[in-house]
Amino acid sequence: MSGKLFGTDGVRGCANTYPMTAEMALRLGAAAGRFFRRDKRNGHRVVIGKDTRLSGYMLENALTAGLTSTGMNVLLLGPVPTPAVGYLTRSMRADLGIMISASHNPAQDNGIKFFGPDGFKLSDEAEAEIEKIVAGEIAPAQPHNIGRAKRIDDGRGRYVEYAKTTFPGGQRLNGFKVVIDCAHGAAYRAAPEVLWELGADVIPLGVEPNGFNINDGVGSTHPEACAEAVIRHGAHLGITLDGDADRVQIIDENGKLADGDQIMALLASRWAAQGRLRGDALVATVMSNLGLEHFLEGHGLRLERTRVGDRYVVERMREAGYNLGGEQSGHIVMTDYATTGDGLIAGLQFLAAMADSGDPASRLVSQFEPVPQLLKNVRYTAGSDPLALAEVQSVITAAEARLAGSGRVLIRKSGTEPLIRVMAEAQDEAVLHEVVDGIVAAVEKAA
Template sequence: MTRKWFGTDGVRGQVGDSVIHPEWVLRLGWAAGHVLTADASGRPQVVIGKDTRLSGYMLESALESGLAAAGVDVLLVGPLPTPAIAYLTRTLRADAGIVISASHNPYQDNGIKFFSGDGYKLPDAQEEAIEAWMDRPMTLSASERLGKARRVEDAVGRYVEFCKTTFPADLDLRGMHLVLDCAHGANYKVAPMIFGELGATLDFLGTEPNGININDQVGSTHPDALCREVLRSGADVGIAFDGDGDRLVLVDEHGELLDGDEILWLLARDMCQRGHLAGVVGTVMSNLALEQALADCGVPMLRTPVGDRYVLEAMRSHGYPLGGESSGHIITSANTTGDGVLAALQILGILRRSGQTLAALRAGYRPFPQVLTSVRMAGAQDLLDQPLARQLIADAEGRLAGTGRLLVRPSGTEPVLRIMVEAAAADLASAVAATLTAALSDLALSAASS
């Protein structure tokens, strides 16, 4: 069954469109309430969290009303990172969790994503069931069965303490200078508490959200400011999250960036050195250098489609304890979704145990030059189905002549066509990416005007 509204990470769009609109979200809450609590024993409960977007207040109220109409009680936790909602859903024994966030997107966008009661993102079948309920007439539960809402006052403290327990008990961060970039997003409060209580000296970027500055030239998708601040302040490590806190990138003491693939490699190598690592899950976007470095350690790597939900599904089905994406989604056995704070704590733990700097720790890893571009457009898949588009892609692959990789795919979260070119030579990757992006952009404009 083709899903009508759900993408790779829930429902997402621009605030005020036909989907991210309070009337539609009200109905979504009602439909999700019926589907996600169908097997609830006793009175069903759903946790709702959000990032710092101004529109979150409006959408939170709409979801709360829809769930209450379906006879579901709501537990409100306020602005917290996505992985915190996964954790709280499990520990509060709720039937489901909902996050109001558009992750790394600008403030004009927002979205809704769901967790089942065990803290995992919903399988396709449940998302399809919610969509089917959306087509039903909206009816109210009996008056005595309507849901109610309450705020979980200690939600922040619960997640902070959980994160701290994942750091080695015999270590601390005293004497370590960190720069935290929270993207003016959901980690703005909890991340400073976690790293500060472990003893680190902290400088900050992106910790003053005003509702419209989330991801605005800060965070994991805009790390230049963090690179400059690490150099200016003489910090040991820079740590950047995205708007909802499930992504992580790092900056070493020389101001050099580490993406998700390199972070995954550092974690995998440490696990190999301390014991057996069954395997690692990456995606079709993961750099070939990661796969080769893992192979040198005798560790198999499995590739999935883009989306941390697919990474996690593969980890569970194959029994692999580690997975992630180039964008910085890092999933370990400590939580049921990508968690930027937990991944950062694991890297800092490695630094503490080894006594090395981050630059020394990463020495020897050489990623293949990779160029990422995009074409903003609607109907990306329809464009890719055109014979001319297929020919343009085939020509680009021919230029690589077996020395690299090419991936062209529609985004699952935005109206964008994403292009990735990877080659042994940086100039070849750049040239192929530029030519193909321009050609597909022209084709998209021509299709839109016809």
């Protein structure tokens, strides 16, 4: 084994290529089983969910073999959203939850995410311990302690029933026409069911997975498909999810897109007015727009920023007791309802705001005027570090000086792909493009 296994959201890579091989999945399962069976007692449980990628079958079986070999009893949920795994891990009193998904990545990728018994993603420290066990000799269980595996047929149904409880009691969605884009992913059955059972006129999109089409031209990474469907059907709004349904974007009745910042602004102001926003604060990452920060300040609220990654948002929320946070990309974390981002439940909260206020989606998705923001990605060779070169650092320093007091520059490496993300914000869009393009050119030359 070479290199670090865990990134910002579990282990991820191209299927059948290190580290997303059956062999590594087996070792990860065995290592996680050994980590969670340190007290040697029998009866340990792990729940496993997955999205709709073809490689999910391979990884599910390999993980099951590894886990049962160290004495864990495995409960197989089949295709369910990532937040359903967090919920069912806690609900079923499991010691561990695992989601097999590469989220918004293309079908050839896959990933493995771990949840603790409290339903929250594992800490960096726990992942480091599991990684150490993977690298060493993993002691198998004695023959009489080998675990069992069982398929849970109603896992999706349990999550559907829970999701409905997060919508205000006594309210229904009668009269709402909703496009729900499931990205041919994990929520392809659960999300339309929830909306239909709450009374909405549902127009499903991205609900025909074939193992290869997850996120392909649909979902939150391709919101234009949902926008077109909203216009064509005269829908009140569109809810577009990613492959594992832990992120969401909203499309208004005119086909306009609202990202996670606008959704968080709406929820923060509503919850604060209702006395529900703990600590008068919202937690978001360094990627969130300055306009969101100014909006919150205008409402007497604070924005606390973290590193990129919903896990770091959740860690800060738990540390300080906050109950709302998320990412511009659409991870909306509401710890009153879920232990991780939940695109469907966030969509239900948006619908509740529409029902309560009587306002159209177009009014609710325009909470603040964003400061012009530009983000470009530069692919580099894994193992290299263009950002460490003096000539690149010099260009970045000059850009920061140019925007001092009127904007900001943020450069970071992706935690899931060999990409360098170059982002800047500035009121002057010409300057914004010059700054970003200059940095991108320097990084491309170095890469």
